[in-house]
Amino acid sequence: MTQDLDTFRSETRAWLEANCPPAMREPIRSEKDIVWGGRNPDWAHPDQKLWMDRMAERGWTVPDWPTQYGGGGLSPAETKILREEMKRMGARTPLNSFGISMLGPALLKYGTEEQKLEHLPRIARGEIRWCQGYSEPNAGSDLAGLQTWAEDAGDHYVVNGQKVWTSYADKADWIFCLVRTSKEAKQGGISFVLFDMASPGVSTKPILLISGYSPFCETFFDNVRVPKSQRVHDENKGWDVAKYLLGHEREMISGMGLDRAGGNPLIEGAIATVGLDDQGRLADPILRAQIALFEVRMRAFSAMSERFLDELKAGRAHPAQPSMMKYVGTELNKQRHELIMAAGGSDALEWESDASAKGARPRAWLRTKANSIEGGTSEIQLNIVAKRILELPG
Amino acid sequence: MPLYLNDEQTMLRDTARDFVAEHAPVRHLRALRDAKDATGFSRDLWKQFAEMGLTGILIPEASGGLGLGHVEAGVVLEEIGRNLTPSPFLSTAVAAVEALKGTAHADRWFPGIAAGDAVIAIAHDEKAKFGRAVALKAERAGNGFRLSGTKRFAHHAHAADLILVSARTAGSDTDAAGITLFVIDPKAAGLDLRPERLADSSLAAHASFDGVEVTADAVVGEIDGGADPLGRLLRAAGAGASAELLGVGAGASDMTLGYLKERKQFGTLIGSFQALQHRAAHLYSELEVARAATLKAQQLLDSGEPADEAVAIAKAMTGLATTLAVQEGIQMHGGIGMTDEYDIGFYMKRARVLAEMFGDSNYHANALAEAAGY
Numbered sequence: 103m104t105q106d107l108d109t110f111r112s113e114t115r116a117w118l119e120a121n122c123p124p125a126m127r128e129p130i131r132s133e134k135d136i137v138w139g140g141r142n143p144d145w146a147h148p149d150q151k152l153w154m155d156r157m158a159e160r161g162w163t164v165p166d167w168p169t170q171y172g173g174g175g176l177s178p179a180e181t182k183i184l185r186e187e188m189k190r191m192g193a194r195t196p197l198n199s200f201g202i203s204m205l206g207p208a209l210l211k212y213g214t215e216e217q218k219l220e221h222l223p224r225i226a227r228g229e230i231r232w233c234q235g236y237s238e239p240n241a242g243s244d245l246a247g248l249q250t251w252a253e254d255a256g257d258h259y260v261v262n263g264q265k266v267w268t269s270y271a272d273k274a275d276w277i278f279c280l281v282r283t284s285k286e287a288k289q290g291g292i293s294f295v296l297f298d299m300a301s302p303g304v305s306t307k308p309i310l311l312i313s314g315y316s317p318f319c320e321t322f323f324d325n326v327r328v329p330k331s332q333r334v335h336d337e338n339k340g341w342d343v344a345k346y347l348l349g350h351e352r353e354m355i356s357g358m359g360l361d362r363a364g365g366n367p368l369i370e371g372a373i374a375t376v377g378l379d380d381q382g383r384l385a386d387p388i389l390r391a392q393i394a395l396f397e398v399r400m401r402a403f404s405a406m407s408e409r410f411l412d413e414l415k416a417g418r419a420h421p422a423q424p425s426m427m428k429y430v431g432t433e434l435n436k437q438r439h440e441l442i443m444a445a446g447g448s449d450a451l452e453w454e455s456d457a458s459a460k461g462a463r464p465r466a467w468l469r470t471k472a473n474s475i476e477g478g479t480s481e482i483q484l485n486i487v488a489k490r491i492l493e494l495p496g
Numbered sequence: 497m498p499l500y501l502n503d504e505q506t507m508l509r510d511t512a513r514d515f516v517a518e519h520a521p522v523r524h525l526r527a528l529r530d531a532k533d534a535t536g537f538s539r540d541l542w543k544q545f546a547e548m549g550l551t552g553i554l555i556p557e558a559s560g561g562l563g564l565g566h567v568e569a570g571v572v573l574e575e576i577g578r579n580l581t582p583s584p585f586l587s588t589a590v591a592a593v594e595a596l597k598g599t600a601h602a603d604r605w606f607p608g609i610a611a612g613d614a615v616i617a618i619a620h621d622e623k624a625k626f627g628r629a630v631a632l633k634a635e636r637a638g639n640g641f642r643l644s645g646t647k648r649f650a651h652h653a654h655a656a657d658l659i660l661v662s663a664r665t666a667g668s669d670t671d672a673a674g675i676t677l678f679v680i681d682p683k684a685a686g687l688d689l690r691p692e693r694l695a696d697s698s699l700a701a702h703a704s705f706d707g708v709e710v711t712a713d714a715v716v717g718e719i720d721g722g723a724d725p726l727g728r729l730l731r732a733a734g735a736g737a738s739a740e741l742l743g744v745g746a747g748a749s750d751m752t753l754g755y756l757k758e759r760k761q762f763g764t765l766i767g768s769f770q771a772l773q774h775r776a777a778h779l780y781s782e783l784e785v786a787r788a789a790t791l792k793a794q795q796l797l798d799s800g801e802p803a804d805e806a807v808a809i810a811k812a813m814t815g816l817a818t819t820l821a822v823q824e825g826i827q828m829h830g831g832i833g834m835t836d837e838y839d840i841g842f843y844m845k846r847a848r849v850l851a852e853m854f855g856d857s858n859y860h861a862n863a864l865a866e867a868a869g870y
Contacts, residue, residue: 405788488776489773
């Protein structure tokens with residue numbers, strides 16, 4: 103077994119070395135370096151497509167999914183090795199997608215065979231870009247307080263309502279969406295449906311954020327016809343799917359920005375701006391101490407992520423553990439970007455210059471402020487930990 | 497190797513948990529303190545640890561030990577921490593065993609450690625803060641050496657059967673090379689050991705070496721090559737102290753959560769207040785992160801991979817998390833947490849001592865920064 107894994111590691115390393123284009127081993131510097139795929143892909147560099155296609159061909163965009171659904175069919179140990187080898191050489195993630203991190207796992211658990219065969223391979227190949235229709239105006243953290251109504255019309259539903267904070271809805275091809283199919287019970291009256299964003303009656307409007315970007319949208323449904331065959335799991339049982347998917351979302355967000363393939367921009371940035379003293383130490387001793395203590399937490403959290411994934415694969419993780427991971431990971435990410443800004447000084451404030459890559463640093467810093475709000479606020483995560491793990495009284 | 501305890505390690509943890517909780521709960525510490533016990537720990541208990549095989553946990557089977565690793569040693573240390581058990585386990589069964597492993601002194605001392613007869617102390621610190629400098633001089637004298645200088649914070653040294661001492665045989669104080677590790681008889685002429693009682697009621701000695709003479713066979717490993725056994729010692733001790741500290745934090749946290757679930761104010765359980773729930777959940781998160789970092793360091797030590805940075809992260813993170821655990825412990829207990837009668841204060845005192853031992857969070861964060869070149 104160990105020998106098999108050693109062989110797998112050396113073969114994987116050789117394949118990655120031969121197939122990962124040099125440009126895809128550069129650190130991610132801004133939003134445009136992230137590949138989302140979809141019907142109208144936005145390639146910032148031709149190697150992005152090359153790298154995504156090569157990985158997809160091996161099923162390695164989703165290495166642990168079964169091969170019949172476009173995955174690599176790798177065991178947990180092999181998946182871990184692949185990730186380690188990619189990290190070792192600084193390889194970028196070939197394809198980022200809510201389909202991979204959120205919908206895919208939910209379909210694997212709750213989808214029918216037809217639904218799996220229809221959607222999963224296209225997610226794996228980066229052909230369809232998905233968005234998530236959860237949040238609604240006035241609902242906020244009260245996720246089950248949703249109003250979007252799906253009326254039963256025989257073989258299909260007619261959906262009316264509005265979603266908000268729909269990430270990249272204006273760029274997405276399909277949506278996975280929570281709709282109300284019964285007004286009898288709050289959580290027990292929700293269904294989970296999938297539909298094409300090109301369906302008649304769907305419209306989106308970007309929301310401009312403090313970062314100057316609009317990754318989020320308001321999304322409107324006006325008599326949208328959704329075939330019942332596109333409902334995942336039973337009618338009124340959508341909350342089960344939603345909760346399962348949220349666990350994956352939290353896990354994903356907790357790791358966001360903490361993967362530092364190819365160097366440590368925080369430390370490199372601080373050295374570039376502040377300089378080192380004659381003892382080789384950052385010339386601002388308080389900034390140095392802040393960075394050092396942050397690095398302790400960050401690297402300890404890295405071990406926590408590894409432990410969580412190992413426990414998850416072995417079926418030993420507490421189901422509420424993603425809430426803890428999300429809470430710690432996002433707070434750390436915010437702290438990291440505060441330090442990046444402090445280390446950068448006035449250079450880090452430039453908003454439009456080419457030298458600043460059109461303000462990549464301040465925009466990324468502002469973006470992280472949403473980390474502890476989206477996917478359930480930090481306060482919601484702490485509530486979940488307190489009640490479900492620590493079993494404190496209600 | 498997955499980053500959680502395997503079945504055998506979980507069984508060992510359960511055994512250690514039952515054993516330590518039964519034989520050395522917090523009231524054992526309280527009794528020793530109230531009696532102003534001059535040894536500071538129980539030799540009988542040390543013997544019981546040996547009967548369980550635990551004192552030989554890191555000693556190879558061929559030398560009469562269990563031949564287990566740092567993960568297993570950490571499992572025992574966490575229970576020692578959870579129960580605030582005064583014990584020479586960290587200095588003797590972990591730090592000293594790792595330093596002596598593979599040297600000529602192993603055959604002489606391992607059977608005694610495994611049998612629970614020998615206690616070994618570590619004399620490395622020279623200043624109030626742990627550091628890399630070693631100034632205590634060992635000058636060649638005839639066939640042997642003559643040691644002069646001072647050490648401090650040497651736990652159990654006044655009651656030990658052997659003391660491991662780091663000394664300068666070449667170079668200047670802060671050089672990594674030119675250190676030699678010696679085994680010293682605590683009763684050697686010219687060695688003055690003055691035990692001082694610390695805040696947690698443990699005893700650590702100030703040691704004055706006034707021309708203490710030792711023969712050449714007192715050297716552990718190579719002359720001027722002490723960095724090697726001392727490095728093993730400090731890595732093992734750092735990971736071990738992290739595990740014990742984690743146990744202190746976990747014990748304090750358990751006690752506090754228990755209190756939140758039973759104490760009523762304003763006619764309701766205080767554990768239902770969101771302000772306290774959020775702080776408890778934050779504390780849980782910090783301890784879990786520290787736990788992962790500690791296990792990572794132990795696994796790397798056991799696999800023989802470079803572990804310096806992982807040990808530094810573990811010691812720094814357990815220091816941060818456990819400090820939070822004991823502070824929140826007293827605060828959430830309110831006034832009763834300030835009384836000597838209640839145990840939570842004992843956790844705060846022990847956490848402070850362990851946080852200093854083998855380098856505090858700042859020391860290890862600084863070491864990480866140096867390794868990363870800033």
